[in-house]
Amino acid sequence: MAAMLKLSLSYLSRSKIQNLFIALLILLSTLLVSTAVIILANTGNQFKNMHDQTNGSHQILTFEKGLNDPNDVHQWWTAQKGIEVSPLLTYHTLSGITFKGMDIPNVYLYMLNTPSPPWGVDELIFSSETARNDVPEQGKVWIPTSLANAYNISVGDTVGFKTGSSTLDLKVSDIVVDLPYGAPFTNTARVWMNPTDYQTDFDSIAGKDNYMMGIHFDDYSTNSSYWERYASETGTPFLEAKMEFESISSFYLIINQIIGFIMIFLGIVMLVIALITIGFTISDAILANYKTIGILKSMGLTSSRTIGTYVIQYSLLSVVAILPGLALSVVISKFIISISVSSLQVGNRHIAINGISEAILVGVCLFALVILFVVMYAKKARSIQPVQAIRYGMSEVDNTRIANRINSPLGNWVGFARLPVAVVIGIRNLIKNTKSSVLMLLLTTMASSVLVLGYVLLTSITGIYQTAAQWGYDNANIAAVVVNKNTFPQAELKQALGKDSRIRNVGWQGNITGVVSPESSSEMQGQSTSLYLSVLDGSYQELGFETLKGDNPRQANEVAIGVSVAKTLNKELGDLIDLYIEGEKRTFIITGIYQAIANMSVSGRITIDAMRTVNPSYGDFDAIFINLKDPTQADTIAGELNEQFKASASVVTQKTLLDSVYAEAADILIYPMSLIGLLFILATFIIIFSTCRISIRKESRTYGIYKSIGMTSRRIRLSVAMGITILSAIGAILGTAVGVYVLSMLLEMVLSGYGIVHLPLILNWGGIILFACLSIGAATLGSWFSSRVIREASPRMLVIE
Structure with missing residues (x-):
């Protein structure tokens, strides 16, 4: 036991920086996964506790x-x-x-x-x-x-x-x-x-x-x-x-569910990468110490004790990393929860955080996984033959495999002979260390996807006025919301809008409650349900209302319904639906299905003609949508109308209307998304530093020969960094596709419960490329700093190593 402990401590002390980074990587994995678990454990709890405490309405x-x-x-x-x-x-x-x-x-x-x-x-x-x-x-x-x-x-x-x-x-x-x-x-x-x-x-x-x-x-x-x-x-x-209760609770829960989903998914990815990195590090540590292990085995050290030295080493590293990771996760999750449920917090009242025991369980499971991976990868030490170890520094099979890899058709296809020496060295390093190259490609892909997703999500929310119609809103330039219907001069506003030559078209919208007849669908089983009905005096198409399928209603017997209504009633385009409007039953043909975050898509759209079959004198409008011939005049015209009708209406631009609602959502999301992005950038730097350090140590003799024939340390380091940069650039390209398309599709699974089945994204490719390149920068810096050992060592010492 004393020999095992002494060997473990020697491994820790000999590779201080590498072990420090491995510990930091375990800490980051613990932090991300346990923070996600705490946030998910608290998703809904804060609202439910407050709802119970206040005996809240349903x-x-x-x-x-x-x-x-x-x-x-x-x-x-x-x-x-x-x-x-x-x-x-x-x-x-x-x-x-x-x-x-x-x-x-x-x-x-x-x-x-x-x-x-x-x-x-x-x-x-x-x-x-x-x-x-x-x-x-x-x-x-x-x-x-x-x-x-x-x-x-x-x-x-x-x-x-x-x-x-x-x-x-x-x-x-x-x-x-x-x-x-x-x-x-x-x-x-x-x-x-x-x-x-x-x-x-x-x-x-x-x-x-x-x-x-x-x-x-x-x-x-x-x-x-x-x-x-x-x-x-x-x-x-x-x-x-x-x-309904679903509408009351939805905006309390949506942010935490988005954050929790993103963090738990990416936390699992981070954990998998961390475990693979640990396994890879052990494999290469065994390979780097192949001769030493062979000599020790020839002196009587058993395979079990050899494995035990790595178990002790990584047990110490895990304990040192997991405990502060758990402590930090409580602090960070409490901060994220506090800003996401700030409207449920008053004064200095303490927020009760649930999920601490689950986070501790995550730490225990992570420790067990680390030890399991250590044992799995350290078992390779059992097959070390002392003679082969002393002769080749690896098994004879591995030695032959590496030689064949260097001389593979890939090398000839690339055309090494025609490439500059620096490029050849960089690419050779990637080909020879296939496992580490795949790991770095995976890491830069995920880091880029996280950064791109965060940027696209925040951009899409802050710029929601650009995609308003896809969120279920109108796309008009100006909205006038009626505040006091009893004093609202409807005729006067109509006259003012009709005389203004700057206005292209106008739509008057009212909102009523429609009751779906139980006979409309066998899914309802005798129950009736209410939905928000929009009544428009004007053209839905001209005002920019969009549908996912079909078209908005044009005739008195047509209706467009939200995706939640279509799903609940199992309705499709062309089906009939019976609605009670002001107590009278009307049958409509479904011409369109749309998504809307407002009212969670439990809504419908009908024309003014449909409403007047029930109430011929209907004129109870809640909002007026105004399109301009020149949209740049929106602020000026909105200000003029607001001043004229401020006693009973509020007239603002669409951008002002949406920004006042969604700017807070972006402010809440920016903190957790920034944290996740920083963690992945840091993990990219750490892992690439560690893997490059391992490969450089294995190739120390080769680099010593390069220096002895006249290559400068700087040129060798640039060659290594160039190879990593090329690899990370490929990862960034893949990560961009994953972040924009794959992760956004997974996020739609969360938002589908809130009436959004297709996430409207704003793709600013300049910013996307910039954020994707952050992972390339982290990878390049990691490889550059890890290669300092080449600069600091003499050719003679490198060859001796």
């Missing part, structure tokens, strides 16, 4: 169209068993705020008349720990974390809420977690007002009160039976807007 009903009496609906649901209902909340809608001199137009607000507690459902979690009143004090409001985080609003700040021609200045007295309307990257928020302020401030503002209520089911899966009973007892289905 469905939110809003009453704005006058199609159902809010008091009757509230009374019916209050009388049901197995559910809890929030108070009937009264609110006015406003659009836009001013804060610290900034004008922020694209914020849509429900200004609530705060009822006295207890509410029973959607209880608020407050940022301050001090005692507070049951409702906000006069002149003060409570705002949600989503609004506070988006614009860095703190307790004590004064926010101006736009009421049209004037501004309502109110002081923020507390920041709250408001689960139904507090998801990240949203531009809709509930603001809780003092009841006296609400009555005083909105008495002078035209428009009627609107209402909303939340429903919490003891068993959410039974909600369909309640709604069937509601329709049966009241004689009509619910016709107002209904927000």
Whole structure:
């Protein structure tokens, strides 16, 4: 045992840099895999814990169209068993705020008349720990974390809420977690007002009160039976807007699921590469010490003890690397989780992190895998024959194989005789060390794919306005969102748009709730389902709405449906679907299927003609889409229209509208994607440094001969680096294809649950090539630094080695 330990320590001390890098590689593998495990273990937990703590809603009903009496609906649901209902909340809608001199137009607000507690459902979690009143004090409001985080609003700040021609200045007295309307990257928020302020401030503002209520089911899966009973007892289905639990939770979960998926996939890849690298390092260490092992075996050292020396060596390295890797993974995962669920965190409240035990288990499994690979590869030492070891420095079979590889047809096909000497040396190094070359090719491919995926994903989100139609939005230049329908001068806006010669076309959009008849599909098994229906007075094609299959509706009997609806109902183009609209049944032909991240593709599109077969006087529009003859004038025209109609509408460019929603998503994603990219760049440097160091040590005699015949150290090092650069360039090309096409396809599997089955990517090839080349730089630097031993050693010492 003492001999084994002494040999292990000698191996550690003799190759300090290489062993340091192997330990660092194990640490990085542990860090990435355990961080991914912790993030996945916490995906959904933070939201679920907060939903349980606040007794959150499963469905939110809003009453704005006058199609159902809010008091009757509230009374019916209050009388049901197995559910809890929030108070009937009264609110006015406003659009836009001013804060610290900034004008922020694209914020849509429900200004609530705060009822006295207890509410029973959607209880608020407050940022301050001090005692507070049951409702906000006069002149003060409570705002949600989503609004506070988006614009860095703190307790004590004064926010101006736009009421049209004037501004309502109110002081923020507390920041709250408001689960139904507090998801990240949203531009809709509930603001809780003092009841006296609400009555005083909105008495002078035209428009009627609107209402909303939340429903919490003891068993959410039974909600369909309640709604069937509601329709049966009241004689009509619910016709107002209904927000489902899936929509409430989706944006809380989507970022963590994307991050967790990417990290666990790439963490496994990193782990596989690390284990292969360790096995490769052991194989080459055995080969490099072939003579020494042969001599030791001739002196009586058994094969088992020879294997044991490597087990001890890598056990020590693993313990030293895995423990700090686990500790760092907890810190990093907590940071990533905190920024991805920041809207669920208030004040200095501690975030409970789950999955620590799973991370420890990952560390134990990684240690066991390292030892398993050590034993598997170190078993090669059993076959070492002392005589062959002393004569060839390797087995006779390996010696013959390497000689045949150098003289293979590949070498002749490449045409070594016609290439410059430096190129020949570089390529010879790759051909002779096939296993290490394959490993480096795999590594640079994966590193490039990770960097390219991160760049493409962030570019696609920050530039979402360029692919808005593929995400389910319109592609118009300007959007006017109606805030106060009671005072909205629809005829005046129509006249203004009709007279403006700069405008090419206009579309007026309304939103209603459609109920799918159970007879429409055998998949529904007697249950009805609601979907968001878009009603457009205009052309879907002209306004840029896209479909995955088929076309948008043009006739009164046509409909386009979201992919989630098509999947749930098992519908295809040309099929019929029955929809109840305002209580009346209509049959439509499905002409198109589209994807939309909004409402998770549980939606449909119909024409104004279809709506007017139900309600001939329909004119309840929520948004107006405007296309310009010259899109560069969008900011100017939007500003003019917003100033003219600011009392009841918010007019902004499409870019402003989308940036306000998705900029936060990009800000959250940039940190984990940057971390993963840096880890892979570091791993590329480490592994290529290590493998090149091994191959240089094996070829030390050859390089000594090169130096003795007049080649400079710099020229030899450049030759080695040139070969690695060529190999990594091939890897970067393959990695670019993998990152753009393969990994994005895997990511679509995650997003399909959110209504996106085809990920709209923006491919900026200049940036893609730049990020792909980062792995080439890391590989080149790794090979260059590893070859310093050639510069530092004399030809005589190299030949002696």
